[in-house]
Amino acid sequence: MLVRSSRSSLLRPRLPPSQALRAISTSPIRRQVQEITRPAIDTPLSLWNFTEEENMLRETVRRFAEDVIGPKVSKMDEEEKMDPEVIQGLFDNGLMGIETSADMGGSECSFTSAIIAVEELARVDPSVAVLCDVHNTLVNTVLRLYGSKEVQEKWLPDLATKKVGSFCLSEPASGSDAFALQTTAKLDSSGDFYTLNGSKMWISNSAEADTFLVFANVDPSKGYKGITCFVMSKDMGVEIAKKEKKLGIRASSTCLLNFDDVKIPKENVVGEVGKGYKIAIEILNEGRIGIAAQMVGLAQGAFDKSLTYAYQRKQFGKPVGEFQGMGFQFADVATEIEAARLLTYNAARLKEEGRPFTKEAAMAKYFASVIAQKAAGNAIEWAGGQGFVREVGLEKYWRDSKIGAIYEGTSNIQLETIAKFLRKEYQT
Amino acid sequence: MRPTLPRLVNILVPVKRSIDYAVKIRVASDGKGVDTNVKHSMNPFDEIAVEEAIRLREKKSTKVDNITAISIGPAKAVDTIRTALAMGADSGIHITTPENAVVEPIAVANALKKIIDDKKFDLVIMGKQAIDDDSGSTGGMLAGLLGWSQGSFASKLEVEDGGKVHVTREIDGGLENIEAKLPMIVTTDLRLNEPRYASLPNIMKAKKKKIETFKPEDLGLDFTPRFETISVSEPPKRQGGGKVESVDELVSKMKEAGVI
Numbered sequence: 017m018l019v020r021s022s023r024s025s026l027l028r029p030r031l032p033p034s035q036a037l038r039a040i041s042t043s044p045i046r047r048q049v050q051e052i053t054r055p056a057i058d059t060p061l062s063l064w065n066f067t068e069e070e071n072m073l074r075e076t077v078r079r080f081a082e083d084v085i086g087p088k089v090s091k092m093d094e095e096e097k098m099d100p101e102v103i104q105g106l107f108d109n110g111l112m113g114i115e116t117s118a119d120m121g122g123s124e125c126s127f128t129s130a131i132i133a134v135e136e137l138a139r140v141d142p143s144v145a146v147l148c149d150v151h152n153t154l155v156n157t158v159l160r161l162y163g164s165k166e167v168q169e170k171w172l173p174d175l176a177t178k179k180v181g182s183f184c185l186s187e188p189a190s191g192s193d194a195f196a197l198q199t200t201a202k203l204d205s206s207g208d209f210y211t212l213n214g215s216k217m218w219i220s221n222s223a224e225a226d227t228f229l230v231f232a233n234v235d236p237s238k239g240y241k242g243i244t245c246f247v248m249s250k251d252m253g254v255e256i257a258k259k260e261k262k263l264g265i266r267a268s269s270t271c272l273l274n275f276d277d278v279k280i281p282k283e284n285v286v287g288e289v290g291k292g293y294k295i296a297i298e299i300l301n302e303g304r305i306g307i308a309a310q311m312v313g314l315a316q317g318a319f320d321k322s323l324t325y326a327y328q329r330k331q332f333g334k335p336v337g338e339f340q341g342m343g344f345q346f347a348d349v350a351t352e353i354e355a356a357r358l359l360t361y362n363a364a365r366l367k368e369e370g371r372p373f374t375k376e377a378a379m380a381k382y383f384a385s386v387i388a389q390k391a392a393g394n395a396i397e398w399a400g401g402q403g404f405v406r407e408v409g410l411e412k413y414w415r416d417s418k419i420g421a422i423y424e425g426t427s428n429i430q431l432e433t434i435a436k437f438l439r440k441e442y443q444t
Numbered sequence: 445m446r447p448t449l450p451r452l453v454n455i456l457v458p459v460k461r462s463i464d465y466a467v468k469i470r471v472a473s474d475g476k477g478v479d480t481n482v483k484h485s486m487n488p489f490d491e492i493a494v495e496e497a498i499r500l501r502e503k504k505s506t507k508v509d510n511i512t513a514i515s516i517g518p519a520k521a522v523d524t525i526r527t528a529l530a531m532g533a534d535s536g537i538h539i540t541t542p543e544n545a546v547v548e549p550i551a552v553a554n555a556l557k558k559i560i561d562d563k564k565f566d567l568v569i570m571g572k573q574a575i576d577d578d579s580g581s582t583g584g585m586l587a588g589l590l591g592w593s594q595g596s597f598a599s600k601l602e603v604e605d606g607g608k609v610h611v612t613r614e615i616d617g618g619l620e621n622i623e624a625k626l627p628m629i630v631t632t633d634l635r636l637n638e639p640r641y642a643s644l645p646n647i648m649k650a651k652k653k654k655i656e657t658f659k660p661e662d663l664g665l666d667f668t669p670r671f672e673t674i675s676v677s678e679p680p681k682r683q684g685g686g687k688v689e690s691v692d693e694l695v696s697k698m699k700e701a702g703v704i
Contacts, residue, residue: 072647108643114644118648123645123647123648125648
């Protein structure tokens with residue numbers, strides 16, 4: 017007894033019993049919800065574990081990307097146009113309805129499968145990856161999660177098999193401040209249709225798309241609580257006013273759209289009237305993981321291409337990749353790519369498990385876009401002059417990577433999202 | 445004329461899990477083989493075989509009843525069978541062997557003969573060789589054991605209703621056209637077709653297809669190797685060449701190198 021108490025006095029200052037107990041129970045550190053509810057499992061697994069289908073999907077997409085998309089990448093970038101054969105190939109291989117159920121023509125696979133597909137496509141061409149990502153994680157998922165049965169049955173099968181989708185939220189006056197959107201949707205006196213007026217800006221896939229998800233406000237006096245999501249086909253009156261000429265992902269069409277007294281039947285409302293803002297917030301969380309995957313794939317593609325060259329190009333009697341200085345740089349970038357990959361796949365699995373993943377998704381997207389810039393930039397330098405010429409295709413990765421920090425939530429927005437969680441956790 | 449009964453053709457497609465064609469092969473540390481701790485996939489010639497079987501079914505000029513993919517290999521060979529199923533084969537057979545066990549062509553041929561005798565196949569379409577051992581002998585051995593016709597190095601295959609088969613073979617001198625009757629062995633060459641990708645919906649459908657598993661003992665087969673590999677080494681490094689100005693110089697250099 018005596019021995020024990022004298023020992024403990026060496027380790028910890030003695031507090032009066034009342035204070036000692038209080039110090040523990042009134043601790044201000046609030047554990048994150050998921051730490052407390054994390055289920056205990058028998059066999060912990062590494063993040064390198066995938067189902068058989070996910071592995072087979074990765075194999076198929078990798079081969080498809082290398083064989084079919086690879087030869088066309090340069091031309092698509094120079095001409096700033098997506099090759100229709102590539103889009104058809106995506107449809108034929110079931111990559112445009114990855115999570116859609118089989119009875120609606122989809123592949124009924126996991127969310128992680130979509131992430132894998134985007135990563136593998138981005139290794140070869142980030143423009144194709146973003147087309148597939150927006151179509152799957154934004155357009156398809158909004159309809160699957162919020163659309164009524166009738167809306168799903170009407171729009172999902174075509175989206176899975178032949179029609180490209182586009183997600184229209186941003187406007188000239190509202191980007192990060194999405195809820196300040198000004199496109200209006202006025203309900204007609206008959207109550208049967210809405211009249212849309214406004215413009216949308218920075219809309220991906222819009223030149224190839226036939227199906228559009230458009231966010232408009234049915235009652236501006238209610239502020240963001242009037243925002244409603246509508247689904248429409250191009251022939252209802254979507255007007256492409258301008259196609260942007262961009263620094264990167266040039267084959268992915270980014271357009272300014274005009275809606276001039278466009279009539280949309282009331283059946284085309286997705287989810288509830290006035291609840292569009294919720295759809296927008298929730299869906300962009302998932303989209304973030306998709307963009308993170310695109311950036312990881314981009315970084316890996318640039319890395320692989322550059323290292324293959326560096327281990328062949330000889331100077332001073334040996335491949336330049338064998339110099340220790342180069343090796344250290346390779347190691348640094350490879351570490352960052354692996355970290356970004358793990359962040360991305362973990363966020364994807366958290367979402368699949370139905371657990372909160374907003375913070376992790378923001379971390380993944382933010383980190384992946386930063387390291388993709390660095391990896392692609394280094395990849396150019398490692399290849400020297402060859403990295404700088406358009407013919408080789410390395411510089412394209414660097415140009416493509418810049419958008420990662422900008423779309424689907426700028427880096428500052430991601431940081432603010434993460435900071436909000438931390439504030440809640442640590443504020444007293 | 446008596447009407448010929450429509451013949452349903454049962455196709456067997458042997459597939460092998462071998463080192464992926466894009467991998468840089470390195471000699472293993474023990475010098476008796478190659479480093480197998482690398483990416484594996486279906487032997488490319490076997491992919492062509494699976495594709496040809498599926499195309500025969502799609503052509504409808506042949507009434508194909510069933511396409512069975514079979515693989516003899518370790519546990520991971522199941523992935524190869526699944527890929528065949530995802531491409532369009534109907535069912536699979538897996539004869540399991542211990543990890544890293546060597547299965548020689550004669551053993552494969554005997555195993556295939558047993559399966560064919562038990563389950564009655566009419567047509568075997570297989571790769572002309574596997575890209576790991578390049579032995580190219582299994583097809584011929586199997587034809588011999590069964591006493592069937594063979595059309596090897598096929599670059600074109602046509603099966604008529606009624607069992608007549610036309611095979612265009614790639615040989616050193618050019619192309620050879622042969623005509624034979626089912627049952628038959630066909631081995632595929634590179635230019636036979638361009639295999640399809642296992643599309644995502646087909647990968648999901650493949651999950652429901654059945655794979656039967658056997659051990660060699662269950663079938664009364666003995667896979668004991670008859671050969672022992674003594675050593676494996678890399679080819680000698682290529683020496684740089686040189687330019688010469690005239691034929692005389694060329695001749696004298698060749699004499700120097702001891703080649704004439």
